[in-house]
């Protein structure tokens with residue numbers, strides 16, 4: 001048994017068959033549809049989760065869906081920064097990115113993390129191709145203007161953090177048509193060739209929107225969005241999200257996540273989910289079963 005294999009010895013043949021049969025309507029419904037998966041750095045901290053994820057993505061592709069993976073790597077960047085004696089600092093969920101940090105970000109995201117995912121998917125028999133925003137002009141970015149909450153009308157300088165100016169999905173579409181699985185690193189490029197560090201949730205949301213994805217699934221390190229009392233909210237409307245932003249219930253990395261989830265839902269992505277990527281095969285559970293899971297973001 002490999003470390004990504006679930007032990008089914010106690011499960012009866014009948015139950016195994018039922019699990020497979022339950023997937024059939026979902027396979028039919030999502031056949032030929034694009035599923036954008038945001039694979040957060042916190043959902044890839046354990047080796048067995050990475051193996052399980054790679055196999056899940058291949059399975060979705062093999063049954064006729066078009067998975068597109070946008071990966072993060074926040075904790076992995078933090079580890080690399082620690083090695084050079086630097087500490088990661090965030091403002092409203094965005095990493096302050098000086099020149100040295102940008103070099104680390106490019107190396108960790110576009111190198112280590114992306115190649116790790118590509119290698120695992122290929123190891124299990126899929127055909128993954130790694131892309132950064134530079135490839136095929138995929139992500140054009142500019143320096144992010146971050147409003148200073150203390151000084152209305154002014155902006156904070158958070159370095160080489162980018163916001164998306166435009167997405168050119170041609171390269172992703174070409175790969176999809178050719179049975180490849182695109183693995184996208186959230187690094188954008190300015191017209192002058194400057195690389196920008198973009199929060200992976202923003203890239204995933206925008207890619208889902210541009211590709212007219214059926215689903216956007218954000219895999220993170222928490223069961224879903226919680227209210228002030230710490231209870232899991234199984235679905236959230238735009239109005240509820242506004243209230244939670246206003247009263248501070250949503251903070252840190254959840255801020256860009258919810259914003260881009262809501263933008264994607266409003267822009268026509270049919271279903272948007274925030275799920276717990278620490279659960280083995282959470283991706284399959286979300287796409288192929290009736291299991292209610294995580295938080296669904298509604299556009300109205």
Ligand SMILES: Nc1ncnc2c1ncn2[C@@H]1O[C@H](COP(=O)(O)OP(=O)(O)O)[C@@H](O)[C@H]1O
Pocket residue numbers: 040041042043072074201219220221222224225226227249250251252253254255257
């Ligand atoms: N209302 C909330 N509900 C759930 N998580 C929240 C909330 N507000 C802030 N968070 C934080 O957001 C984190 C997820 O964002 P982040 O760490 O950026 O994840 P990822 O690396 O997967 O993008 C959670 O682990 C949690 O600490």
Ligand SMILES: CC(=O)N[C@@H](CCC(=O)OP(=O)(O)O)C(=O)O
Pocket residue numbers: 039040041042071072073074075077093094095105161162186197198199200201253
């Ligand atoms: C600007 C900014 O904050 N960029 C992120 C990019 C990686 C990311 O988003 O990773 P997760 O999805 O694992 O959080 C960062 O530097 O951490």
